[in-house]
Amino acid sequence: MARIQIHGGVPLEGEVRISGAKNAVLPILVASLLGDGPSRVSNVPHLQDVTTTMELLGRMGAQLSVGDGMQIEIDPRSMEHYEAPYDLVKTMRASILVLGPLVARYGRAIVSLPGGCAIGSRPVDLHLRGLQALGAQVEVRNGNIEARADQLKGARIIMDTVTVTGTENILMAATLARGTTVIENAAQEPEVVDLADFLISMGAKIHGAGSNTITVEGVDRLEGTTYSVLPDRIETGTYLVGAAMTGGRVRCTRSRPAHLDAVLNKLADTGADIHVGEDWVELDMRGRRPRSVDITTAPYPGFPTDMQAQFTALNTIAEGTGVITETIFENRFMHVQELQRLGADISVKGKTAIIRGVSGLNGAPIMATDLRASASLVLAGLVAEGVTIVDRVYHLDRGYEIIEEKLSGLGARIKRIGSAAA
Ligand code: UD1
Numbered sequence: 001m002a003r004i005q006i007h008g009g010v011p012l013e014g015e016v017r018i019s020g021a022k023n024a025v026l027p028i029l030v031a032s033l034l035g036d037g038p039s040r041v042s043n044v045p046h047l048q049d050v051t052t053t054m055e056l057l058g059r060m061g062a063q064l065s066v067g068d069g070m071q072i073e074i075d076p077r078s079m080e081h082y083e084a085p086y087d088l089v090k091t092m093r094a095s096i097l098v099l100g101p102l103v104a105r106y107g108r109a110i111v112s113l114p115g116g117c118a119i120g121s122r123p124v125d126l127h128l129r130g131l132q133a134l135g136a137q138v139e140v141r142n143g144n145i146e147a148r149a150d151q152l153k154g155a156r157i158i159m160d161t162v163t164v165t166g167t168e169n170i171l172m173a174a175t176l177a178r179g180t181t182v183i184e185n186a187a188q189e190p191e192v193v194d195l196a197d198f199l200i201s202m203g204a205k206i207h208g209a210g211s212n213t214i215t216v217e218g219v220d221r222l223e224g225t226t227y228s229v230l231p232d233r234i235e236t237g238t239y240l241v242g243a244a245m246t247g248g249r250v251r252c253t254r255s256r257p258a259h260l261d262a263v264l265n266k267l268a269d270t271g272a273d274i275h276v277g278e279d280w281v282e283l284d285m286r287g288r289r290p291r292s293v294d295i296t297t298a299p300y301p302g303f304p305t306d307m308q309a310q311f312t313a314l315n316t317i318a319e320g321t322g323v324i325t326e327t328i329f330e331n332r333f334m335h336v337q338e339l340q341r342l343g344a345d346i347s348v349k350g351k352t353a354i355i356r357g358v359s360g361l362n363g364a365p366i367m368a369t370d371l372r373a374s375a376s377l378v379l380a381g382l383v384a385e386g387v388t389i390v391d392r393v394y395h396l397d398r399g400y401e402i403i404e405e406k407l408s409g410l411g412a413r414i415k416r417i418g419s420a421a422a
Helices: 022-034 048-059 093-106 125-133 164-174 190-202 233-246 257-269 305-316 334-341 371-383 403-409
Strands: 003-007 013-017 039-042 063-067 071-075 108-112 137-141 144-148 156-158 180-184 205-207 213-217 226-228 249-253 273-276 280-284 321-325 345-349 352-356 365-367 387-391 413-417
Touching (some): 003 371, 013 403, 022 071, 022 093, 022 190, 048 093, 093 125, 093 144, 093 164, 125 137, 125 156, 125 164, 164 190, 164 213, 190 205, 233 280, 233 371, 257 280, 305 321, 305 345, 305 352, 334 345, 334 371, 365 371, 371 387, 371 403, 371 413, 403 413
Parallel strands (some): 039 226, 365 387
Antiparallel strands (some): 003 387, 003 413, 063 071, 108 144, 249 280, 273 280
16 A cells, blocks of 8 residues: 655745646536536546546446546446446545436436545435435435436425535536526535536536525536536645645645635735735745644635645644634544644544644654545645655545645655555
């Protein structure tokens, strides 16, 4: 199993090109199943979750081809199975996203019910309730969600909780429903908007994506389309935190800083100088130690839970004490114990972590537990004195494209090595 080895202590300096957004490309690839013809999706990041999604679509019979610069063509005309099996769903919960498109376009779907995951129980009840409101018959049997519908019908759906993939599933299903669907308390994440824009380019009629009320007028059919995925705001934020922690200066290019307001405000509070253009953002820490920041995670446009672990890492070496409250997932402090192995002073009580900044961390072997937690461990390794080895980096590969190459390009002493023991 691959590991990442880091010799800490080098400030990150330079320019890094941001990849397409993981959380946008997954629903977009899946939404291509709604079309009557092939779709071409570009700016696709090279990630394990993309490979898993391609395998999922391929097993269902879609034809896939990969072109230059990670452009993927998906042709759904050869679809013949409508099932997402457990072996794929258990490695990627976002597989649940096939449910809406399959029921809407093909009238049936079997999707293995995702179990618990490292960061919490993560139910999918709101996905199922939304599809039922659209007229689908949904049953959970033998560990599978089985859904059927001859023709979905528009409905007014009020989401109990803001859910990103839940909103996306219902949005995709509603595009081919008869009549009007209104999704209230919808997720407002930029990735939901990117999916809506993709669907609109296929011929869907959608208004209000990006607000908390999305209205969809169902259409009879959708066409294949050509689309470029938006840049990854979480990847951008991760490199900027790396610059702040190491006292460096990093410019992220091909980015969309407008999607990072909450994160950039907190980075400014650490004492960093931040400059933005339309498609780039630069953070300069000028060799200073960051100040701690208090954070409460919230749905967009609030502070993203997917940046919580990185800011926990930042607070470990910051001046002062930072309080981080996680409101989205109940078990998202798995990185804390690993950071403590590097010398961090953190106490966790329920949803809150209190982090007292220490003057330095010391390298040690540590273990990645989930995707964003792994990123925080790599960031901590960049400042720790000596050698840090991060094990189980397959978590990182799910969501960060060539992270060690990108960090090496910024001057970090980082490399991928083989397993400790067979
Ligand atoms: C998505 C993102 C993930 C991010 C998360 C929150 C993708 C592929 N993943 O995950 O990176 O961390 O949004 O921004 O886009 N909930 C229910 N019932 C449901 C669905 C969700 O109670 O049916 C709860 C969850 O347990 C959680 C909250 O709603 O407490 C938000 O989760 P949700 O937005 O659904 O997360 P995902 O869409 O799985």
